[in-house]
Amino acid sequence: MKNKFKYLTLFFLLFPFFLFPSKKVFADSISPFINEVSLKENERTRESLTFTNESDLPKEILLRVYGYNLKTEEIDDNVPLLLRVDTDTFLIQPKESKDLPYEIVLPENIKVGTYFNLLVLESISQAKNSTITTSPSISQIVRVDIYPVDSTDNTISSIPADISLEVISKGIPWIKGVEIKYSYSNISNYILQPQGEIQIFNQKQNTEPIYLKINKDENLLYPGDVLSETLKTNTWNIYDLIYERVVLGRFYNGVDRQYQGDQTTIESFKEEIAIVGIVTLFLFIIFRESSKGSGRKMPKDYDEENEEE
Numbered sequence: 001m002k003n004k005f006k007y008l009t010l011f012f013l014l015f016p017f018f019l020f021p022s023k024k025v026f027a028d029s030i031s032p033f034i035n036e037v038s039l040k041e042n043e044r045t046r047e048s049l050t051f052t053n054e055s056d057l058p059k060e061i062l063l064r065v066y067g068y069n070l071k072t073e074e075i076d077d078n079v080p081l082l083l084r085v086d087t088d089t090f091l092i093q094p095k096e097s098k099d100l101p102y103e104i105v106l107p108e109n110i111k112v113g114t115y116f117n118l119l120v121l122e123s124i125s126q127a128k129n130s131t132i133t134t135s136p137s138i139s140q141i142v143r144v145d146i147y148p149v150d151s152t153d154n155t156i157s158s159i160p161a162d163i164s165l166e167v168i169s170k171g172i173p174w175i176k177g178v179e180i181k182y183s184y185s186n187i188s189n190y191i192l193q194p195q196g197e198i199q200i201f202n203q204k205q206n207t208e209p210i211y212l213k214i215n216k217d218e219n220l221l222y223p224g225d226v227l228s229e230t231l232k233t234n235t236w237n238i239y240d241l242i243y244e245r246v247v248l249g250r251f252y253n254g255v256d257r258q259y260q261g262d263q264t265t266i267e268s269f270k271e272e273i274a275i276v277g278i279v280t281l282f283l284f285i286i287f288r289e290s291s292k293g294s295g296r297k298m299p300k301d302y303d304e305e306n307e308e309e
Helices: 002-019 270-294 300-308
Strands: 029-031 034-040 044-052 059-069 083-085 090-092 097-105 113-123 139-147 161-169 178-186 195-201 210-213 226-233 245-252 259-266
Touching (some): 034 044, 059 097, 083 113, 090 097, 161 245, 178 195, 210 226
Parallel strands (some): 034 139
Antiparallel strands (some): 029 044, 083 097, 113 139, 161 178, 178 226, 195 210, 195 245, 245 259
16 A cells, blocks of 8 residues: 555656656856966966857857956956957857857056956847856856066065964863964955964974864955964873973965964973972871871870879
8 A cells, every 4th residue: 555655656746747848958068167367467368268068059159257256256346357358259069169268468557466257158149138147157257366577486475464373271281172373364465265284392302293274164365354263182292291382383375385484382381280299298298297296195294193183
């Protein structure tokens, strides 16, 4: 009976598909979805994307360029247009792949930094008022990192970030872990993606450093953004009790290969050990004197007086 019920349910679920067969859907594609380009202020370059027409009909494609805000994922008229495209259309036959060229030309006096443009592939058959979307099948995001003319190997000439390291808690050995807080503030016009690590090690002993990775979520930092994290570790060595440890941060910005460093220290537990030693000695002396007092005999004269009575 249960099997019959299952078959009846399956029949009623599939019946509409046989009665009203769906149309075949074709998903056109482009490659790459994102194009990342690095240029100096006085440079220009030619790029292209590959469009594949997956349908059974020819398509006439027109390229359009828009300023794009990656943070809000919206078209932004305040972002300068850096791409030049052909005003003519491209005819792509069914099942054909074709390279569609465009050029990246930087306006005069543009500030160094990171800019995004959206290259939209619009079919001529599309309605003029159709909504612009960022679907990877019809648009390409172009990221352009612009560097100073005199930069070497496309590196950021100024310091891109303010960094601070702080020991929130030095912990309790083998009970409570160390807590290290770092702050990474983007003071540049670039979109940064902080990478790197924080090392904790003892300079006076040849012990293995502790490595704490930063920004595991790979967050992007837009100009003015701040990333703060508190990292914890409960790994200890006997030498941590008497020697202070060094906390060294190496921070890469994710745009060029340059890094920034910052350093602080974790104090040892010498004072705590001294205090515990003094308190222990003090309690030992008190306990010893108390023990002597409780075991003391009565004076002999006092015993003789008691006997005469």
